[in-house]
Amino acid sequence: MSSSVSGPVLETAGLSKRFEGLVAVDALDLRIDAGEIRGVVGPNGAGKTTMFNLVSGLYRVSGGRVRLRGRDVTEAAPHLRAAAGLGRTYQTPQIFPDLSAFDNVAVGLGAIRPPSLRDALLGRRRDWDQMRTRVEETLDFLGLPTGGAVAAGSLSFGEQKRLEIGRALIGGPSVLLLDEPAAGLNRSEIDRLAELVQTIRARGVTVVLIEHNMKLVMGLCGVITVLDFGRKIAEGTADEVRRDPRVITAYLGRSDGARV
Amino acid sequence: MAIVWRRRFWTRSSGAIVAALVAVPLLLANSPYYLFLLNTIAVFAMLALGLQLVLGYGGILQLGYAGFFGLGGYTSAILTVHHGWPFPAAFVAAMVVAVVGAVIMSPIVRLRDVNFAMATFVFGLILELVYNQWSGMTNGPIGFRGIPAPTLFGLTAREPEHYYYLLLAALVVEYLLIFRLLHSPFGTALRAMRENETACRTAGVDVTRVKVTLLLVSSAIAGAAGSLLAHMNGFISPPTFGWATSVAILMMVVLGGVRSLPGAIVGAVVIRLVVEQTSVLGQYSNIVFGVALVLFMAFLPTGLAGVASRLSARLPAGARLGAGPVSS
Numbered sequence: 001m002s003s004s005v006s007g008p009v010l011e012t013a014g015l016s017k018r019f020e021g022l023v024a025v026d027a028l029d030l031r032i033d034a035g036e037i038r039g040v041v042g043p044n045g046a047g048k049t050t051m052f053n054l055v056s057g058l059y060r061v062s063g064g065r066v067r068l069r070g071r072d073v074t075e076a077a078p079h080l081r082a083a084a085g086l087g088r089t090y091q092t093p094q095i096f097p098d099l100s101a102f103d104n105v106a107v108g109l110g111a112i113r114p115p116s117l118r119d120a121l122l123g124r125r126r127d128w129d130q131m132r133t134r135v136e137e138t139l140d141f142l143g144l145p146t147g148g149a150v151a152a153g154s155l156s157f158g159e160q161k162r163l164e165i166g167r168a169l170i171g172g173p174s175v176l177l178l179d180e181p182a183a184g185l186n187r188s189e190i191d192r193l194a195e196l197v198q199t200i201r202a203r204g205v206t207v208v209l210i211e212h213n214m215k216l217v218m219g220l221c222g223v224i225t226v227l228d229f230g231r232k233i234a235e236g237t238a239d240e241v242r243r244d245p246r247v248i249t250a251y252l253g254r255s256d257g258a259r260v
Numbered sequence: 261m262a263i264v265w266r267r268r269f270w271t272r273s274s275g276a277i278v279a280a281l282v283a284v285p286l287l288l289a290n291s292p293y294y295l296f297l298l299n300t301i302a303v304f305a306m307l308a309l310g311l312q313l314v315l316g317y318g319g320i321l322q323l324g325y326a327g328f329f330g331l332g333g334y335t336s337a338i339l340t341v342h343h344g345w346p347f348p349a350a351f352v353a354a355m356v357v358a359v360v361g362a363v364i365m366s367p368i369v370r371l372r373d374v375n376f377a378m379a380t381f382v383f384g385l386i387l388e389l390v391y392n393q394w395s396g397m398t399n400g401p402i403g404f405r406g407i408p409a410p411t412l413f414g415l416t417a418r419e420p421e422h423y424y425y426l427l428l429a430a431l432v433v434e435y436l437l438i439f440r441l442l443h444s445p446f447g448t449a450l451r452a453m454r455e456n457e458t459a460c461r462t463a464g465v466d467v468t469r470v471k472v473t474l475l476l477v478s479s480a481i482a483g484a485a486g487s488l489l490a491h492m493n494g495f496i497s498p499p500t501f502g503w504a505t506s507v508a509i510l511m512m513v514v515l516g517g518v519r520s521l522p523g524a525i526v527g528a529v530v531i532r533l534v535v536e537q538t539s540v541l542g543q544y545s546n547i548v549f550g551v552a553l554v555l556f557m558a559f560l561p562t563g564l565a566g567v568a569s570r571l572s573a574r575l576p577a578g579a580r581l582g583a584g585p586v587s588s
Contacts, residue, residue, distance in 0.1 A: 056462050082464030094459035096452045107452045109445060111464025117473050120444035121437070128265050131445065167463050 324384020332486025358483025
């Protein structure tokens with residue numbers, strides 16, 4: 001986990017992504033400081049997930065830069081960004097359904113210890129034992145079964161989402177990108193998620209949260225960034241954002257005398 | 261389902277199977293034909309295991325595998341016959357050349373799915389073409405004769421039973437190597453890669469590197485098998501290393517059961533026995549194979565290993581085999 005040095009851990013400057021004819025992310029400047037839980041909200045199609053895909057390296061940028069802990073990673077492959085301290089989850093959990101929960105989380109160790117032939121053939125028992133312990137601790141931390149022959153695909157939806165968080169956490173990231181972690185969860189699971197996110201932050205991980213559940217975002221996030229049509233239209237505390245006329249317009253459509 | 265890191269290979273059942281395999285020549289002492297057949301099966305079992313690793317576990321559609329088998333065969337033949345190399349050196353060189361071939365092919369791992377599969381297939385075709393056309397080296401379609409029997413530690417394997425032990429040793433070493441690979445963090449990564457490549461990448465796995473590693477390891481295996489075949493038969497010719505052989509090895513994997521090491525070996529046994537029986541069909545045997553492949557994929561996608569594990573699951577717990585060395 002990262003030390004609690006303040007300053008931006010994640011920064012984008014002029015970040016842009018154009019798909020044929022469509023501008024999904026438009027000259028986006030973001031600055032996320034260490035220790036934040038940042039909320040990113042906006043209507044569907046605002047470019048939130050595209051922004052995550054650009055930051056994690058799944059998409060090539062059309063313009064602009066991405067800096068992770070001061071290092072320019074704009075051209076870096078996804079696995080190198082993971083190694084540099086970036087973890088992420090997906091809107092619909094992207095787990096390995098036929099693998100066990102243990103294996104799912106263990107894959108995340110690749111961020112700190114690239115899987116290699118050399119390690120497979122000559123690796124030391126002690127190293128592997130340490131890795132195993134680390135996987136078990138992570139599963140435990142997330143309240144997932146450690147033992148096991150159960151295929152991850154047969155876990156409940158909420159468990160699959162936590163499993164994905166575990167895979168992202170085990171490499172000890174500085175920044176964790178969560179894409180709609182509350183979607184599809186029931187109320188008690190959402191409460192548990194809120195606690196989990198706070199615990200993760202307390203462990204020194206900066207969290208960026210895309211979420212439609214406004215109550216969760218308002219409760220967790222100090223600063224909220226609002227996107228619309230790929231642009232940042234507002235940024236500030238929950239109260240500031242809620243009162244911003246541009247935000248109201250974006251969510252409710254243009255109407256005179258809009259109320260929230 | 262769960263594959264444990266550093267699982268023990270030597271159990272009572274695996275030990276018994278290896279012991280039984282060691283004893284086989286004693287039973288077949290007076291039937292050189294069956295021993296010869298068994299040796300051929302062993303070579304193809306090596307190939308099926310190698311393809312199981314890259315295709316079954318890694319999900320990488322390597323359709324030109326026999327081409328690398330040929331690189332090993334011709335390298336070993338040329339070095340021993342024309343350059344007087346001893347067998348052990350030629351054997352190692354065969355593996356090295358096959359790996360170099362895979363390195364040359366490796367940039368295609370950036371291609372996706374069908375494109376990748378097509379590229380490997382074409383790469384195999386090109387190698388087959390080289391074996392046919394580069395007569396100065398390979399003696400072309402006529403075939404390469406007079407490859408000496410291998411000598412190892414001062415012993416020359418002239419008789420089929422000597423050769424059998426050489427092949428069995430190679431097969432066991434290969435099995436152990438792949439077994440260890442699968443029961444390691446690397447094995448976890450490669451099985452994950454097959455299920456969701458994108459998630460693997462953002463989780464920190466260098467997918468390209470894993471794929472290239474698998475291609476190289478499986479090619480080294482094919483090279484070793486090629487060398488062993490060349491010295492066993494004393495004669496090699498291009499069709500042995502052509503696309504039809506690539507398809508036959510693929511069938512061994514599919515028939516035996518994708519993602520099963522014992523399955524690959526069983527697949528090799530069955531396919532080779534069928535090949536022996538259907539050689540009278542000549543060119544039509546490919547049609548028979550093609551139809552069989554489609555039927556298997558449609559009705560038995562888990563192969564014979566899947567049937568075996570389903571049957572075993574119906575037995576009372578005490579009667580089950582050791583669950584097979586790798587069950588996933």
